[in-house]
Amino acid sequence: MALLELKHITKQFRQGKKVVTAVDDVNLAIQDKEIICLVGESGCGKTTTGKMAAGLLDQTSGQILFEGKDISKLSGPEFMAYRRSVQMVHQDPFSSLNPVRTIYQTISAPLLYHKFAKDERDARRRSIEILEMVDLTPAEEILDKFPHQLSGGQRQRVSVARALTVNPKFIVADEAVSMVDVSIRASLLNMLRRLNQELGVSFLFITHDLALAKYFAWEGRVGVMYTGRMVELSRSPSLIEKPLHPYTAALMSAIPEADPRLTRSKERIVLRSDDIPSLTKLPPGCHFHPRCPVWLEGKCDKVQPILTEMGPGHQVACHVAFDITGGGSKISAGTR
Amino acid sequence: MADTVLEVRDLSLEYRSRRGPVKALRNVSFDLYKGETLALIGESGCGKSTMGFALIRLTPGTAKITNGNVTFVDGPNRINLMEMSENEIRRFRWTDMAMMLQAALNAYNPLIRIQDHFIDTAKAHGLNNKSEIIARARRLLTGVQLDADRVLPAYPHELSGGMRQRVLLALGLLMQPKIIILDEPTTALDILTQRSIIELLRKLKDEFNFTMIFISHDLSLAAELADRVATMYAGQIVELTDVFSAFEKPRHPYTFGLTRAVPTLHGAVEKLESIPGSPPDLVFMPSGCKFHPRCPFATDKCKEVEPKLTAYGGHQVACHNWQQVLEESQKAR
Numbered sequence: 021m022a023l024l025e026l027k028h029i030t031k032q033f034r035q036g037k038k039v040v041t042a043v044d045d046v047n048l049a050i051q052d053k054e055i056i057c058l059v060g061e062s063g064c065g066k067t068t069t070g071k072m073a074a075g076l077l078d079q080t081s082g083q084i085l086f087e088g089k090d091i092s093k094l095s096g097p098e099f100m101a102y103r104r105s106v107q108m109v110h111q112d113p114f115s116s117l118n119p120v121r122t123i124y125q126t127i128s129a130p131l132l133y134h135k136f137a138k139d140e141r142d143a144r145r146r147s148i149e150i151l152e153m154v155d156l157t158p159a160e161e162i163l164d165k166f167p168h169q170l171s172g173g174q175r176q177r178v179s180v181a182r183a184l185t186v187n188p189k190f191i192v193a194d195e196a197v198s199m200v201d202v203s204i205r206a207s208l209l210n211m212l213r214r215l216n217q218e219l220g221v222s223f224l225f226i227t228h229d230l231a232l233a234k235y236f237a238w239e240g241r242v243g244v245m246y247t248g249r250m251v252e253l254s255r256s257p258s259l260i261e262k263p264l265h266p267y268t269a270a271l272m273s274a275i276p277e278a279d280p281r282l283t284r285s286k287e288r289i290v291l292r293s294d295d296i297p298s299l300t301k302l303p304p305g306c307h308f309h310p311r312c313p314v315w316l317e318g319k320c321d322k323v324q325p326i327l328t329e330m331g332p333g334h335q336v337a338c339h340v341a342f343d344i345t346g347g348g349s350k351i352s353a354g355t356r
Numbered sequence: 357m358a359d360t361v362l363e364v365r366d367l368s369l370e371y372r373s374r375r376g377p378v379k380a381l382r383n384v385s386f387d388l389y390k391g392e393t394l395a396l397i398g399e400s401g402c403g404k405s406t407m408g409f410a411l412i413r414l415t416p417g418t419a420k421i422t423n424g425n426v427t428f429v430d431g432p433n434r435i436n437l438m439e440m441s442e443n444e445i446r447r448f449r450w451t452d453m454a455m456m457l458q459a460a461l462n463a464y465n466p467l468i469r470i471q472d473h474f475i476d477t478a479k480a481h482g483l484n485n486k487s488e489i490i491a492r493a494r495r496l497l498t499g500v501q502l503d504a505d506r507v508l509p510a511y512p513h514e515l516s517g518g519m520r521q522r523v524l525l526a527l528g529l530l531m532q533p534k535i536i537i538l539d540e541p542t543t544a545l546d547i548l549t550q551r552s553i554i555e556l557l558r559k560l561k562d563e564f565n566f567t568m569i570f571i572s573h574d575l576s577l578a579a580e581l582a583d584r585v586a587t588m589y590a591g592q593i594v595e596l597t598d599v600f601s602a603f604e605k606p607r608h609p610y611t612f613g614l615t616r617a618v619p620t621l622h623g624a625v626e627k628l629e630s631i632p633g634s635p636p637d638l639v640f641m642p643s644g645c646k647f648h649p650r651c652p653f654a655t656d657k658c659k660e661v662e663p664k665l666t667a668y669g670g671h672q673v674a675c676h677n678w679q680q681v682l683e684e685s686q687k688a689r
């Protein structure tokens with residue numbers, strides 16, 4: 021049984037007079053201890069998907085199962101347990117931490133409220149343990165500081181520490197390392213991976229940076245979203261080595277690499293158009309077809325492809341990928 | 357030896373602050389070669405943007421250039437920017453050297469149509485013929501792959517981030533400057549948009565032959581576009597070399613650290629290393645080498661004596677222990 025399962029999840033928003041579908045029929049099962057990265061360009065529905073998974077936003081249609089149970093049918097205490105088990109860490113630790121509270125106040129409040137600590141003394145002891153888990157040392161000193169006295173990386177560690185107070189099984193990390201400097205990003209990522217390995221926390225790690233996704237989820241899976249739809253979902257090595265969706269292949273070929281020889285010798289896939297379609301005016305058939313270099317006229321502009329398993333642990337939603345036996349040789353480029 | 361277009365010598369700048377002077381540039385010296393693309397890299401707060409502004413004296417009221425010279429070399433003419441009057445420097449900006457700012461959005465007045473941005477900029481530099489200005493603007497907008505008919509009458513907010521970045525490039529090229537400075541030109545843009553801006557910069561450079569300095573905290577952009585890379589730390593250049601040496605044979609522990617902190621998509625899966633700590637407070641800086649509190653190579657000498665940027669062949673580095681760093685960086689490969 022999956023820890024958390026999204027079944028045909030759709031989310032619509034009203035934008036002025038129009039209704040847009042920000043997340044369109046997404047299916048995703050997150051297993052115990054699993055890491056899944058969601059990638060895609062801004063506006064493709066990553067945050068909305070993450071918020072629904074964390075129970076912070078209701079879906080318009082579809083079902084969310086937590087440990088096999090539909091969360092809309094949970095009893096009060098069961099729902100509370102689910103909400104505790106799934107925590108979200110946001111991009112900007114500045115706006116998500118209360119500026120007038122010390123770190124101790126921020127960390128101890130959920131400990132005391134959810135009775136993970138009996139009293140203030142116990143809360144302090146536990147707070148120190150948690151800060152040490154996220155490498156915030158000396159923890160004793162950090163506890164009495166305010167958010168503005170910490171660096172961006174340290175604040176992000178506090179956000180993670182706060183999520184850990186309630187012993188979550190699953191953390192949605194939304195661009196959690198995007199705003200910190202590169203020099204400390206690695207240690208944040210390594211810390212999150214340790215939480216996965218040592219505490220068994222599952223992650224839905226949202227990022228627009230494919231290289232980061234590869235690093236963080238090498239043993240896990242990567243999902244690629246485009247205009248609200250999951251277009252490819254695969255175990256990481258197979259996705260990186262042989263992307264099956266032309267959009268994934270285009271992203272991978274476009275990304276500059278921090279290695280001058282590598283980045284200058286990459287094969288580039290040129291799209292037919294640079295315009296990202298508006299959610300209020302999506303093209304028919306495959307939403308990607310107006311930009312797709314390998315589209316099939318009469319098919320891609322007519323029929324919407326459904327995410328389908330094409331290889332072991334490798335799902336894709338693309339007519340051309342479906343047609344190619346052996347999978348995607350016409351699509352992959354720039355990979356080695 | 358390549359021709360020099362800009363000579364920077366001992367450039368120092370301080371910001372006034374309640375806590376004392378913020379020493380954002382400390383005796384920076386380098387030559388910019390004609391036609392090259394130089395990347396300025398480093399974590400935020402190292403002084404990269406300050407350097408960009410100081411080179412064209414576009415500094416805020418709280419800043420003071422305390423020392424140094426910036427000399428623009430144009431054939432036989434040598435022009436010291438620090439000796440120019442306000443009027444002269446205003447003219448010089450855009451016509452000889454243009455700077456395009458971080459976050460294209462902020463550079464635009466939201467109440468003015470794009471065409472008027474072109475007209476105002478041209479008029480400020482003595483070009484008054486409106487139809488000629490619009491004709492130039494059209495050529496440039498087409499050059500940056502935009503539909504001039506659609507973009508010229510638009511207001512800034514009607515354009516996407518990628519489009520605004522392109523308009524900014526076109527605007528920067530309006531007076532055909534010899535040097536352009538770009539501050540974080542692709543930050544906050546999506547991957548495919550970033551790629552098209554990168555390709556555009558290559559194309560424009562071929563066409564207009566300008567010299568380019570670009571500032572980025574993103575190492576992959578430097579790897580992609582730069583001929584040379586200058587690493588900044590605590591208001592100084594600590595390493596300056598060609599792009600391949602910077603990534604493959606770094607001699608400064610900071611550059612080495614940065615290159616080990618970012619993953620590649622198509623390279624091998626390696627463990628990433630971070631650099632402990634954060635850049636120093638530029639009001640109260642550590643003694644000796646400003647990097648020593650974070651440096652795995654630091655020795656006693658590093659705590660006492662600040663190393664100077666020194667050239668070994670074409671490779672400039674400011675580190676007492678660069679030989680060990682080079683050795684380590686070769687082992688790590």
Ligand SMILES: Nc1ncnc2c1ncn2[C@@H]1O[C@H](COP(=O)(O)OP(=O)(O)O)[C@@H](O)[C@H]1O
Pocket residue numbers: 033034035042060061062063064065066067068069299
């Ligand atoms: N509260 C909201 N009201 C209206 N539209 C929204 C809301 N939240 C998100 N959207 C829209 O949904 C789409 C997906 O947004 P989001 O999930 O934030 O994407 P991502 O995180 O991939 O950038 C965007 O077009 C966005 O404008």
Ligand SMILES: Nc1ncnc2c1ncn2[C@@H]1O[C@H](COP(=O)(O)OP(=O)(O)O)[C@@H](O)[C@H]1O
Pocket residue numbers: 371372373378380398399400401402403404405406407416418638
């Ligand atoms: N207008 C200003 N007033 C005071 N300090 C400033 C100002 N602008 C920048 N600084 C300080 O100067 C240092 C360098 O900043 P900056 O040049 O923006 O660095 P970078 O572009 O590398 O991030 C930082 O410590 C910053 O806080």
Ligand code: SF4
Pocket residue numbers: 608609610645646647648649651652653654655658663674675676677678
């Ligand atoms: S001079 Fe010393 S402290 Fe500075 S970078 Fe070199 S080894 Fe490190």
Ligand SMILES: [Mg+2]
Pocket residue numbers: 066067068
């Ligand atoms: Mg988002």
Ligand SMILES: [Mg+2]
Pocket residue numbers: 404405406458
């Ligand atoms: Mg800057």
